[in-house]
Amino acid sequence: MKFALRGRAAYAYTGGKHFDPALPCVVFIHGALHDHSVWTLLARYFAHHGRSVLAVDLPGHGRSEGPPLADVEALGSWILELLGAAGVPTAALVGHSMGSLIALEAAAQQPLRCERLVMVGTAWPMKVSEQLLNTSRDQPQAAMAMVNAFSHTTLAAKPAVPGPGTWLHGANLALMERMQASGAPHGNLFLHDFQVCDRYEAASAAAQRLKAAAHLILGTRDAMTPPKSARQLQELLNAQVQTVTAGHALMAEAPEALLTALKAALA
Numbered sequence: 001m002k003f004a005l006r007g008r009a010a011y012a013y014t015g016g017k018h019f020d021p022a023l024p025c026v027v028f029i030h031g032a033l034h035d036h037s038v039w040t041l042l043a044r045y046f047a048h049h050g051r052s053v054l055a056v057d058l059p060g061h062g063r064s065e066g067p068p069l070a071d072v073e074a075l076g077s078w079i080l081e082l083l084g085a086a087g088v089p090t091a092a093l094v095g096h097s098m099g100s101l102i103a104l105e106a107a108a109q110q111p112l113r114c115e116r117l118v119m120v121g122t123a124w125p126m127k128v129s130e131q132l133l134n135t136s137r138d139q140p141q142a143a144m145a146m147v148n149a150f151s152h153t154t155l156a157a158k159p160a161v162p163g164p165g166t167w168l169h170g171a172n173l174a175l176m177e178r179m180q181a182s183g184a185p186h187g188n189l190f191l192h193d194f195q196v197c198d199r200y201e202a203a204s205a206a207a208q209r210l211k212a213a214a215h216l217i218l219g220t221r222d223a224m225t226p227p228k229s230a231r232q233l234q235e236l237l238n239a240q241v242q243t244v245t246a247g248h249a250l251m252a253e254a255p256e257a258l259l260t261a262l263k264a265a266l267a
Contacts, residue, residue, distance in 0.1 A: 001013070001014050001019055001054075001086075002063070003082060003085040003086065004085070005078065005081050005082060005085060006081070008059070008064075008065040008066075009063070009064060009065045010056070010057070010059070010064045010065070010078075010082055010085070011036070011056070011057045011062060011063035011064045012036065012054040012055060012056045012057070012082065012086070013036040013037075013039070013040075013043055013053070013054075013055040014043075014047060014052070014053050014054065014055075015043040015044045015045075015046060015047025015048065015053035015055070016044050016047060016048070017047040017048060017052075017053070019052055019053075019054070019086065020052050021052060021086055021087035021088050022052075023050065023051055023052040024050070024051050024052070024091075024092070024115075025051065025052045025053070025054065025083075025086075025088045025090070025091040025092070026043075026046050026051050026052070026053050026054075026091065026092045026094060026266065027053075027054045027055075027056065027079065027082075027083070027091045027092070027093050027094065027103075028042065028043055028053070028054070028055040028056065028094050028095075028099075029056055029058070029079065029093065029094065029095035029096070029099030029100075029102050029103050030055075030056070030057075030058065030061070030095075030096060030098075030099050031095075031096045031097030031098040031099050031100075031121070031193075032097060032098045032147075032190070032193035032194055032196075032197065033061075033144070033147075033175075033176040033179045033180060033189060033190050033193055034061070034096075034175060034176070034179065035057045035058075035061050035062030035063075035175070035179060036055040036056060036057050036062060036063075037062075037175065038096065038175075038251050038252070039055040039251065040055075041251070041255045041259060042094075042251070042255075042258070042259055042262060043055040045259055046266075052088070054082065054083075054086060054088075054091075056079070056082060058075060058078070058099075058102075059075075059078060060183050060186055060189060060192075061179055061182075061183065061189070062179070062182070066183060066185065066186045067186040068183065068186060068189060068192050068193070070196075071196055071199060071200070072098075072101045072102055072105050072196060072197075072199075072200040072202070073105055073109075073202065075102045075105070075196070076102050076103075076104075076105030076106035076108070076109050077106075077109060079093070079102060079103070079106040080106050080109060080110055080113065083113065089113065090112070090113050090114065090115045091113065091114065091115065092114070092115055092116035092117075092118065092266055093106055093107055093114050093116070093117050093118070094118040094120065094262065095118075095119060095120065095122075096120040096121050096122075096250070096251065097120075097121045097122065097126075097197070097224070097225065097248065098126070098193055098196060098197045099120075100119035100120060100121070100122035101122070101124070101126060101197065101200050101203070103117060103118070103119060104117060104119065104203060104206050104207075104210070104237075105200075105202065105206055107206075107210055107212055108202075108205070108206035108207070108209040108210050109209075111209055111210060111211040111212070112211065114210075114211070114212040115212055116212050116213055116215070116265065116266055117210065117212045117213070117214045117215070117237075118214075118215045118216075118217065118262060118265045118266070119214070119215070119216050119217070119233070119239075120216075120217045120218075120250060120251075120258070120262075121217075121218065121219055121222060121224070121225055121248050121249075121250055122216060122218070122225055122230055122233060123225035123226070123229035123230045123233065124200075124203040124229075124230070124232060124233040124236075125200070125201070125203075125232075126197040126198065126200060126225065127197075127198055128194045128195075128197055128198040132146065132147070132194065133191070133194060133195070133198065136188070136190050136191040136194055137188065137191050140180060140188055140190045140191065141177075143190060144173060144176045144177065144180070144190060145173065147176070147224070148169055148172055148173045148176065149169070150223045150224050150247075150248065151172065151223075151224055151247055151248040151249045152168050152169055152172070152247050152248075152249050152252075152253060153221045153246065153247040153253065154168065154247075154253060155167065155168065155169060166252075168249065168252050168253065171252070172249060172252065176190070203233060203236060204236055207236035207237050210237065213240070214237035214238070214239035214240070215239055215240045215241075215242065215265035216230055216233065216234055216237075216239045216240070216241045216242070217241075217242050217243075217244060217250070217258065217261045217262065217265065218230055218241065218242070218243050218244070219243070219244055219245075219246040219247050219248060219250050219253075219254075220243050220244065220245050220246070221245065221246060221247045222246070222247050222248045222250075223247060223248065224247075224248035225248060227243065240265070242261040242264065242265065244257045244258055244261055245257065246258070
């Protein structure tokens with residue numbers, strides 16, 4: 001489904017169902033160098049179980065036109081504008097990694113429009129090592145390989161979604177490479193996204209404005225945003241925490257366990 005935002009096309013996947021703004025809505029927000037496709041299983045489940053779904057492509061990613069926006073605050077505003085364009089008064093906001101910070105910011109900017117906040121594979125501060133930032137700038141292909149390795153704890157998923165024996169490392173790296181190539185007209189998208197995470201400092205102020213219940217879903221083996229790195233966020237938000245046996249790529253490594261956790265968070 002496409003919308004016109006600020007004179008540019010914005011895309012959101014609706015889970016294989018006609019979008020009905022009158023239904024309770026769930027908005028899925030992807031992380032760095034990803035697009036809506038990382039949410040396919042979750043989006044389809046909720047779209048076929050009484051919810052409307054918007055799994056977005058952020059500006060400059062996937063099917064949404066660029067340029068990419070400069071920071072978490074601007075991206076939070078963009079999410080709220082998309083809700084307005086879709087005719088959605090309130091929604092549950094679900095974000096992964098960089099997307100979790102965007103979900104928090106959107107929920108804080110207009111607290112009455114967020115009925116539930118779910119932050120997946122999250123941490124705050126979400127600092128990025130100087131080495132990774134430098135490699136992202138000078139050798140983005142090598143940096144993508146590093147992040148891909150850090151994000152996974154297994155080579156292939158058990159028989160489940162997306163299918164028996166799917167090569168998780170290869171699929172994720174291919175997605176990142178595609179996003180990097182499509183964002184080339186606007187610069188180094190990989191570096192941009194990781195700088196967006198690294199620079200966000202407003203979580204404490206955002207938490208004070210938040211009115212919705214907050215939930216964190218964390219991977220027990222996550223090397224990118226280890227569960228211990230989410231403790232400050234948990235305290236700021238007075239959030240409920242669920243854990244899933246997975247690395248940072250929870251949606252790919254443990255799709256069914258993540259779905260179970262998300263159903264509980266949105267119940």
